[in-house]
Amino acid sequence: MIKLQSAPISGLQGELMVPGDKSISHRALMFGAIAQGQTVVDRFLASADVYHTMGVLQNLGVQIKEQGDQLIIEGRGLEHFHAPKTALDMGNSGTSTRLLMGLLAKQPFDMPFFGDESLSKRPLKRVSQPLQAMGAHFQLTDGDYLPGIIQANNQLQGIHYEMPVASAQVKSALIFAGMQAEGTTTIVSPLASRDHTERMLQKFGGRIELDGNTIRIEKQPLLQGQHVVVPADISSAAFFMVAALITPNSNITLKGVGINPTRDGILRLLKKMGANIEMVNRHDDQEPVADLIIKYQPLHGIEITAADIPATVDELPILALAASQAQGKTTISGAQELRVKETDRIDAVVRVLSRLGVSVSEKPDGMVIEGGKPLVAHDQAVALSSNGDHRIAMMIAVAALITKGEVTLIDEDAMAISYPTFMADLAQLMPNEEIK
Ligand SMILES: O=C(O)C1=C[C@@H](OP(=O)(O)O)[C@@H](O)[C@H](O)C1
Ligand SMILES: C=C(OP(=O)(O)O)C(=O)O
Incomplete structure (x- = not known):
């Protein structure tokens, strides 16, 4: 008080x-982790939410060093994460939870995940439903909430998805899944929402088609580590x-x-x-x-x-x-x-x-x-x-x-x-x- x-x-x-920026700091960590080689992030946000994304990636075997307000991430590619030693802790962060559900939708092991009391009341079906249509598997409390499990899965398929809400978190989760899926993933938003994921994917060497509020994405070649200034x-x-x-x-x-x-x-x-x-x-x-x-x-x-x-x-x-x-x-x-x-x-x-x-x-x-x-x-x-x-x-x-x-x-x-x-x-x- x-x-x-x-x-x-x-x-x-x-x-x-x-x-x-919080949204950009989360994404820099995620792209850095799945790219090949080193990513350096200047002026990353040293706050509880961003540290939760960082903790989850470290739990999956990614090496991340903090030097003042700079982060140095040793990228492993999407296929070299380790099974986590403990359940993934999302803290209070909706962005960590929803984006990582897409990013981790095709891993060969189960990942239990949980959050604090507030996060455990926030809906996840908006992300799990379209991801399940792509072939991902989740177990969620009452089908919608944390705690849950991101289940082992080895196949994702592109879909055409019209989002009912203009959510950047849902859109980003689908972009991350679409990057690993067979065929094309088309995401249609009712209104524009923050486009940091789209911008950063391009910065890391990925390809994405942007056409008004419609996005098309296909399986990506290995991304390359970058220098990000937040x-x-x-x-x-x-x-x-x-x-x-x-x-x-x-x-x-x-x-x-x-x-x-x-x-x-x-x-x-x-x-x-x-x-x-x-x-x-x-x-x-x-x-x-x-x-x-x-x-x-x-x-x-x-x-x-x-x-x-x-x-x-x-x-x-x-x-x-x-x-x-x-x-x-x-x-x-x-x-x-x-x-x-x-x-x-x-x-x-x-x-x-x-x-x-x-x-x-x-x-x-x-x-x-x-x-x-x-x-x-x-x-x-x-x-x-x-x-x-x-x-x-x-x-x-x-x-x-x-x-x-x-x-x-x-x-x-x-x-x-x-x-x-x-x-x-x-x-x-x-x-x-x-x-x-
Ligand atoms: O993608 C992001 O980084 C965010 C998207 C927004 O949420 P929704 O996608 O639920 O609108 C916003 O409220 C949140 O603070 C951060
Ligand atoms: C809603 C917010 O964040 P998140 O969804 O990541 O918890 C916020 O920062 O205001």
């Missing part, structure tokens, strides 16, 4: 480079973008942020709310990157619909906080996927905002927020729990900056899932002690 700080009168000031995570940067926009007098620069167009929904939506986010030093190195300059600014409410969600799915909690400070109404719809994240994030966001005096109503697929009123801790103090969800923990810490009264955060350790140094980095933008 920690007592959270209010922002100083001078607002948030300074420069910050947030840690490496951009700063836009999902982590989003907390500081909103913090600066809603805290008077703020002016911050976020360095080297990944602005992949399948991930930049937060920028587009904040601009639609009236934010002036300046983008400088733009460059492209497999993934597009830029520095973002953000200043305090009045915002107005907007409508966020299903088509907006995939490019901003993990940023919706912090976007809802921005909406609470915007003039007028913000409606979020088509976001039912939020109910199957680390917590039910629709429920969690509504709970947090309501406790801070915001008028917000819950919908099955989103929420309606009446913005523009200051946040207030009733009875001068409020204790809010992250319920073990890293993004809710960081949203509460940002809300506290502008809340009148004392805010205490319960279960702050959850931040270590994606951003272990979040509180220290926030403090770095508040150098003086003067409190509002």
Whole structure:
């Protein structure tokens, strides 16, 4: 439990480079493990979720060395994993679980796998069903959940699959399986979702056909180890973008942020709310990157619909906080996927905002927020729990900056899932002690 700080009168000031992208760090480990030769990953994200992917690969015999913020992976190819000594531990990480189900769908041994309490409630059938249609075998609790077993299998067959949800995790699992399958695997997405797997496969020398929201992939020749530089995570940067926009007098620069167009929904939506986010030093190195300059600014409410969600799915909690400070109404719809994240994030966001005096109503697929009123801790103090969800923990810490009264955060350790140094980095933008 920690007592959270209010922002100083001078607002948030300074420069910050947030840690490496979580989605890209997971994928760099996976591609590095199945490529031939050495892969070096710079600025990988040293967080609990990424360490779970790393632990699983080490358990399968892959040698991975950590040197500062660099990883050195000795690739073994897909056919030289060892049977694991213990069950594969996925921790809290949906990305590790779902991507590895595809990557490991054709191994000659059984692999029991498990996760923490939250992960054990998240659906896996969305991945196991199409993979089973390709010939993979899984045993899952109640046919959908961890713990389970990725069963031994020596044959995968390409399929044509129309995904019911625009999930990058499902798409990526099918790409990994399609790389090992006989024939062609065709994956059709209802909307674009993050394309880091497609980009990285090409970087490692693989071939993939991309045609709008349709992907075609065939069995791949052996991939070659690469040097991957991980951009700063836009999902982590989003907390500081909103913090600066809603805290008077703020002016911050976020360095080297990944602005992949399948991930930049937060920028587009904040601009639609009236934010002036300046983008400088733009460059492209497999993934597009830029520095973002953000200043305090009045915002107005907007409508966020299903088509907006995939490019901003993990940023919706912090976007809802921005909406609470915007003039007028913000409606979020088509976001039912939020109910199957680390917590039910629709429920969690509504709970947090309501406790801070915001008028917000819950919908099955989103929420309606009446913005523009200051946040207030009733009875001068409020204790809010992250319920073990890293993004809710960081949203509460940002809300506290502008809340009148004392805010205490319960279960702050959850931040270590994606951003272990979040509180220290926030403090770095508040150098003086003067409190509002
Ligand atoms: O592929 C990825 O790295 C991710 C995809 C998203 O999940 P879905 O695929 O379930 O939308 C996202 O919420 C998650 O944090 C990371
Ligand atoms: C949903 C998230 O991650 P995962 O699905 O990998 O647990 C997240 O990081 O917000």
